[in-house]
Amino acid sequence: MNPNLIARSSLIAVALLTAGVVMAQPQFHRFAERAQRPRHNPDPPVVPASGSVFGDPLPGLNAAQLAAFAVGKEEFENVETADGGLGPIFNNNSCVACHSSGATGGASDILVTRFGRMVRGHFDPLAEKGGSLLQQFAIDPAVQEVIPPEANVIAHRQSTPLFGLGLIEAIPDDAIRQNARRQKPDGVAGRVSEIVDITTGQQRVGRFGWKAQLASLLAFAGDAYLNEMGITSRFFPVENAPNGNTALLAAFDRFADPEDELDPVTEKGDIDAAADFMRFLAPPPRLPLTQSGRAGEMVFGQVGCAVCHQPTMMTGRSPIAALDRKPVNLFSDLLLHDMGALGDGIGQEPAGPREMKTPPLWGLRASGPYLHDGRAATVDEAIRGHDGEGAMARERYNRLSPQQRRQLIEFLNTR
DSSP: OOHHHHHHHHHHHHHHTTTTTTTTOOOSOOOOOOOOOOOOOOOOOOOSSSSSSEEEEETTHHHHHHHHHHHHHHHHOOOGGGTOOOOOOESOSSSSSOOOSTTTOOOOEEEEEEEEEETTTTTEOOOOGGGGGOOESSSSGOOOOOOTOOOOOEEEEEOOOTHHHHHHTTTTTHHHHHHSSSHHHHHHHHBBEEEEEEEOOOOOEBBBBBTBBBOOOHHHHHHHHHHHHOOOOOSSOSSOOOOHHHHHHHHHOOOOOSSSOTTTOOOOOOOHHHHHHHTBBOOOOOOOHHHHHHHHHHHHHEEEEEEEESEEEEOOOOOSSTTTTTTTTTOOOOOOEOGGGSSSSSOOTOOEEEEEEOOTTGGGSSOOSSSSSSSSSSHHHHHHHHOOGGHHHHHHHHHHHHHHHHHHHHHHHOO
């Protein structure tokens, strides 16, 4: 296992032990009453220039939307406890624990572990063994998950930044489909992740997650609450069984599911509040372009980076003025690409083991280390690590002069 992952996991374990979460005494009674957290209705935050720094709300939000942003941020930063529904197995005890670089909602170098089994070219997520996501911590050592011996594929993924996700959510599905239809050079293809959005039951285009496996921020929040914190909701009402052992789950799951209940006044739950925060979170602020950065922008196009890392898309019509027909300078086509050896080996429908979504590059300067597993300490290493459909752009980058490479990286670090 990656030694950096071991070190980070140890630090997380110490923090959770200090909070009295890990190694709690077993609870065999069914069911305890989940501790209720106090609910607040904070005044809208005072932000002199929305979107000017990492973590600001979107410019143009009204008072109600700013209030929802503030309530959502409070929920996003809330630390869950075993008495409040955390676990019985989980990866961390708050959203912000894995999303804090630059500001609340940023990336982090914390890694999660995925596993599965490749048999004659077919990926088996070992769902009956608790796969494909390993929950690294537990409220009691008796339910601690382990990587099953059957697994012959193990991969790590780091947390991604959430800045500007409301704008990405507001991009029309057909705009992403159009990206897939565009003729592309260098053997680049790219395909749409067509999924059923669990929150609506409708066919949608996936755009969130390393495999573009989720289409809406509400689904993204619900998935994270279940799989990262062990908190069930109306969309994800079934708790994860430790390594698939339902008897252990029955013995240690202390709360009736779903645990995230709707507030009778607002008709929203914790996952709704977290989704509001992400929806109204501004994109990363840009830095001014220097002459060298402008030269780097030209190199970016010449090398072929923009074929997949499309600089700008547009949102569609929205009842939210701040999201209505706005430019989205994300530097991604939101498509799945065959990345060859850079794929993580994990199949996550509809994405295959070698496929990864083009990660947005905005805010790159605050999201290192780079690539899905954090293997690249620098942007230079990340570009050199491209493979598959990115191989030709990588080779052109390798042939650049040192000055041109510096210009390209300077450009990326201003976006």
